[in-house]
Amino acid sequence: MEPKIIFEDEELLILDKPSGWIVNDAQTVGEQPVVQKWLEANFDYELSAESELRSGIVHRLDKETSGILLVAKTQGSFDNLQAQFKNRQVEKSYQALIHGKLELKEGGISVPVGRLPWRRDRFGVIPGGRESETKYKAKGYFEFDKKVYTLVDLYPKTGRTHQIRIHLKYLGHPIVSDTFYAGRKSARADRKWCPRLFLHASNISFEHPSQNKKVFFETALPIELSQVLDKLTPID
Numbered sequence: 001m002e003p004k005i006i007f008e009d010e011e012l013l014i015l016d017k018p019s020g021w022i023v024n025d026a027q028t029v030g031e032q033p034v035v036q037k038w039l040e041a042n043f044d045y046e047l048s049a050e051s052e053l054r055s056g057i058v059h060r061l062d063k064e065t066s067g068i069l070l071v072a073k074t075q076g077s078f079d080n081l082q083a084q085f086k087n088r089q090v091e092k093s094y095q096a097l098i099h100g101k102l103e104l105k106e107g108g109i110s111v112p113v114g115r116l117p118w119r120r121d122r123f124g125v126i127p128g129g130r131e132s133e134t135k136y137k138a139k140g141y142f143e144f145d146k147k148v149y150t151l152v153d154l155y156p157k158t159g160r161t162h163q164i165r166i167h168l169k170y171l172g173h174p175i176v177s178d179t180f181y182a183g184r185k186s187a188r189a190d191r192k193w194c195p196r197l198f199l200h201a202s203n204i205s206f207e208h209p210s211q212n213k214k215v216f217f218e219t220a221l222p223i224e225l226s227q228v229l230d231k232l233t234p235i236d
Contacts, residue, residue: 003035006068011209012100013043013056016118023060023069025051035069045073048130049066054103059085059159066222067094067201077209091205094154094164095139095221097198097228098173098225099182102150105138109167113160122180123162125170132148133157134167142232144193149176149232153202162198174230175199194228 003021007014015035022029025036039055041047047056056072058081072078084090114129116122117194134157141151150173154164165181168174174182176198203218221229 003038003121006219011073011077013073014217015069015071017061017066019064019066019068020031023057024054038115039071045119046075047073047078058082061201062162065199065201068204068217068219070204081206083109088157089207092156093200093203095200096152096154096164097151097176098150098168099142099176099216100173101148102138102152102173108135109170111170113163113166125137125166130160131158132160132163134164141235143235144232161231193231195224196230200224200225
């Protein structure tokens with residue numbers, strides 16, 4: 001499945017990225033599908049062949065995370081949107097299914113995160129890390145195979161690598177099927193009924209680079225995640 005175009009004008013491309021796609025090209029990607037390569041091969045806009053500007057991709061999503069990805073087609077819109085991200089004017093929302101019952105229905109996590117010195121491919125809460133903040137709101141509780149899960153909306157205020165996944169682990173409620181942060185045994189059991197990380201970038205809001213107005217885009221849960229929810233029993 002290729003990325004789907006949600007919106008396009010002279011300056012922007014709003015994509016719905018499928019799970020399994022890497023966002024940025026790198027020497028290590030091999031034969032895996034890459035959004036940047038797909039943009040270079042299928043589009044002809046000002047930044048499409050600019051590899052140093054990632055073909056205009058303004059931010060990133062983890063490989064297994066699906067959902068909204070923002071692409072700038074011109075240098076002006078790229079600079080504008082990067083500044084909005086830096087100034088925390090961009091509002092994003094994610095949906096995740098997490099282990100356990102999130103007793104506090106609404107709250108936030110604010111902790112320093114960084115690369116783990118003893119495991120360079122993983123990130124975590126560490127002293128001296130970079131500040132990170134995520135707000136959250138529980139949407140519903142579910143039961144499956146005698147275990148309880150929470151569907152939660154997440155609103156990251158910063159954009160650290162693996163931030164949401166780290167924050168939910170820190171709360172003691174890792175995301176279902178997260179092979180990095182839920183623990184190998186738990187993730188292996190999850191993947192018998194949830195085939196991928198249950199994390200979806202569901203909407204984004206920002207100031208249009210040239211129209212001086214706030215714009216909002218959203219995308220529904222992909223079918224493989226909505227089918228997971230269908231297996232669960234809602235509880236109070």
